[in-house]
Amino acid sequence: MPFEFDQVDFHYEEKDILVDLSFSLPSNEIVGILGPNGCGKTTLLKLMAGVLKPSRGNILLKGKALHSYPRKSLARIVSVLPQDTWVDFPFTALEVVLMGRAPYLRNFQWETQGDLDIARANMELSDCWNFAHQDIRQLSGGERERVLLARALTQEPEVLLLDEPTTHLDLKHQAETHHLLEKLRREKGLTILTVLHDLNFASRICQRVLLLHDKKLLAAGSPQEVLQPPMLQKLYGVEVKVLRDPTHGESFFLSAF
Amino acid sequence: MNSLPTKARRFWRVLLGLGLVLLVASTIALWAGSHSLNWHTAWTDPASPDHDILFYSRLPRVLLGILVGFGLSSGGVAFQSLLRNPLADPYILGVSGGAALGSVIAVSLGLHFTWVSSLAFLTSLATLLLIYWVAQSKGRLPVPSLLLTGVIFNAFSFALIMFVNSLVSFEQAHRIWYLMVGSLEAESYGRIAVVAAFVLTGFSILWLCAGKMNLMAMGDESASYLGLNVEKFRKIIFFAASLMIGATVSLSGLIGFVGLFIPHMVRLKFGSDHRLLLPASALFGASFLVLADWLGRNLMSGVTYQTQLPVGVITALIGGPFFVFLIKRPSSRGVW
Numbered sequence: 001m002p003f004e005f006d007q008v009d010f011h012y013e014e015k016d017i018l019v020d021l022s023f024s025l026p027s028n029e030i031v032g033i034l035g036p037n038g039c040g041k042t043t044l045l046k047l048m049a050g051v052l053k054p055s056r057g058n059i060l061l062k063g064k065a066l067h068s069y070p071r072k073s074l075a076r077i078v079s080v081l082p083q084d085t086w087v088d089f090p091f092t093a094l095e096v097v098l099m100g101r102a103p104y105l106r107n108f109q110w111e112t113q114g115d116l117d118i119a120r121a122n123m124e125l126s127d128c129w130n131f132a133h134q135d136i137r138q139l140s141g142g143e144r145e146r147v148l149l150a151r152a153l154t155q156e157p158e159v160l161l162l163d164e165p166t167t168h169l170d171l172k173h174q175a176e177t178h179h180l181l182e183k184l185r186r187e188k189g190l191t192i193l194t195v196l197h198d199l200n201f202a203s204r205i206c207q208r209v210l211l212l213h214d215k216k217l218l219a220a221g222s223p224q225e226v227l228q229p230p231m232l233q234k235l236y237g238v239e240v241k242v243l244r245d246p247t248h249g250e251s252f253f254l255s256a257f
Numbered sequence: 258m259n260s261l262p263t264k265a266r267r268f269w270r271v272l273l274g275l276g277l278v279l280l281v282a283s284t285i286a287l288w289a290g291s292h293s294l295n296w297h298t299a300w301t302d303p304a305s306p307d308h309d310i311l312f313y314s315r316l317p318r319v320l321l322g323i324l325v326g327f328g329l330s331s332g333g334v335a336f337q338s339l340l341r342n343p344l345a346d347p348y349i350l351g352v353s354g355g356a357a358l359g360s361v362i363a364v365s366l367g368l369h370f371t372w373v374s375s376l377a378f379l380t381s382l383a384t385l386l387l388i389y390w391v392a393q394s395k396g397r398l399p400v401p402s403l404l405l406t407g408v409i410f411n412a413f414s415f416a417l418i419m420f421v422n423s424l425v426s427f428e429q430a431h432r433i434w435y436l437m438v439g440s441l442e443a444e445s446y447g448r449i450a451v452v453a454a455f456v457l458t459g460f461s462i463l464w465l466c467a468g469k470m471n472l473m474a475m476g477d478e479s480a481s482y483l484g485l486n487v488e489k490f491r492k493i494i495f496f497a498a499s500l501m502i503g504a505t506v507s508l509s510g511l512i513g514f515v516g517l518f519i520p521h522m523v524r525l526k527f528g529s530d531h532r533l534l535l536p537a538s539a540l541f542g543a544s545f546l547v548l549a550d551w552l553g554r555n556l557m558s559g560v561t562y563q564t565q566l567p568v569g570v571i572t573a574l575i576g577g578p579f580f581v582f583l584i585k586r587p588s589s590r591g592v593w
Contacts, residue, residue, distance in 0.1 A: 049481070051478065071481065072484040075483055082482070084478070087476075088343060089474045089475075090343070090524060091471075091528070092528065096475070099471060102471075103484035107466055108464075108466075108468060110264060110532075151483075
């Protein structure tokens with residue numbers, strides 16, 4: 001049970017962002033966090049990453065209060081692919097990925113060959129090893145996203161938090177990310193939480209989805225149970241049609257506009 | 258080529274190379290000049306003019322140049338990591354101005370030099386904190402507001418300095434003038450030692466956590482995700498950077514652009530890893546300033562007999578156009 005939320009509120013400057021969240025997530029699942037813009041999805045991710053503290057309530061990570069973890073040990077359990085992937089300094093892609101080893105290194109310790117091997121394996125996984133020595137600022141948004149995903153994996157976490165991982169990716173890399181996440185869950189036993197907008201993507205890869213609406217948890221459950229037209233109408237305020245592929249039984253979501 | 262032990266070896270190779278460059282630069286600055294020095298006489302005969310020139314004119318200046326170049330360049334690196342901007346500069350952002358104000362006040366009060374440096378440290382720390390506070394909005398440091406805040410602080414500090422300047426004796430005013438243009442006037446070894454203590458303390462603190470500066474350069478959010486306690490570490494950089502900038506300015510005054518273009522050139526050549534960037538910038542900056550000062554001393558000596566260009570003039574003459582080049586070069590995505 002990696003994450004347990006118990007009546008968690010979060011306020012920012014007197015404003016409620018999230019109210020009364022209670023849920024627990026089993027490990028080794030891919031969990032999608034869905035909801036309209038500004039519903040607090042990113043805030044939820046930041047609470048889980050421990051960079052924001054709840055205004056009320058408790059968050060447990062592996063049965064222990066999240067805030068009781070020192071930052072460095074937390075970074076060995078939870079890693080994040082942020083939404084904003086811009087880097088200001090001319091680091092090479094490989095240097096950026098190697099920073100994922102920081103939680104394991106002492107002050108002024110050089111990375112070892114072992115660290116490099118880990119970084120390289122993850123860069124190959126997320127398909128960015130071929131530009132390992134390029135200046136990260138020269139890369140496209142999608143390429144940067146893959147580099148930062150490799151960095152998050154290089155932290156060798158148990159929980160991976162992703163904030164809209166496919167936004168900047170082309171169709172091929174979206175499909176590859178899809179397979180990669182599934183592979184990470186299956187082979188490395190990762191628990192993956194990801195903020196998503198794409199219902200089709202969510203219904204394919206997630207074992208569970210959390211729907212956030214108006215600062216609250218609207219529903220949680222498997223995509224088949226939860227992603228139904230009335231619920232989606234309530235979530236996004238637009239009509240969503242669900243078509244079913246007769247041969248494979250897969251659902252396709254179309255917004256009617 | 259990708260094995261990392263190679264990276265550690267390269268690290269020592271680069272530092273050794275830059276150390277040699279510094280040695281050569283210092284030797285040139287000690288040896289060449291309007292008076293050609295006889296090393297043997299200078300060393301063996303304490304009554305000779307060669308001895309005086311070497312030990313009371315050139316050597317202190319070279320040591321001063323090394324120290325100031327070292328402090329400004331590594332201070333610049335610290336600034337850039339702190340402000341998440343590869344082209345942040347203590348001079349442009351008004352922190353050197355704050356340090357100069359502190360020095361000027363201490364000089365006009367006739368305080369001992371240790372207090373001049375200490376006050377400069379405190380005023381540069383105060384200015385840095387203020388600029389950070391003023392320019393920040395919603396956890397970000399937008400460049401336009403950072404620049405604008407720097408301009409305002411510079412103007413304000415200069416106004417106060419001019420005000421103090423109008424109240425002091427002629428001798429103190431002369432000292433203040435030198436602080437304003439930035440020069441490496443021959444200083445006593447005692448003063449050099451005081452500043453060396455400040456600069457080396459700041460530098461050691463930063464170098465020990467150079468890996469953390471790498472994380473810091475990724476931005477606050479990413480740095481936290483990578484396990485850095487950002488708030489705590491930011492305080493450490495604030496402290497160390499002010500220590501270096503404050504002490505350096507109290508000795509040499511306002512020498513601009515060194516903290517900007519030395520780290521920038523080192524980054525282009527050797528990359529952004531702060532474990533190497535910090536010491537390499539410090540060594541390269543030291544060589545640069547020693548040579549710039551030597552140039553200032555000798556450039557005009559053929560033309561008139563008493564003119565020496567203060568080193569601040571040389572660095573600004575080189576640094577200004579360099580900065581324009583950085584902004585306008587075709588590959589730049591806007592420097593800031």
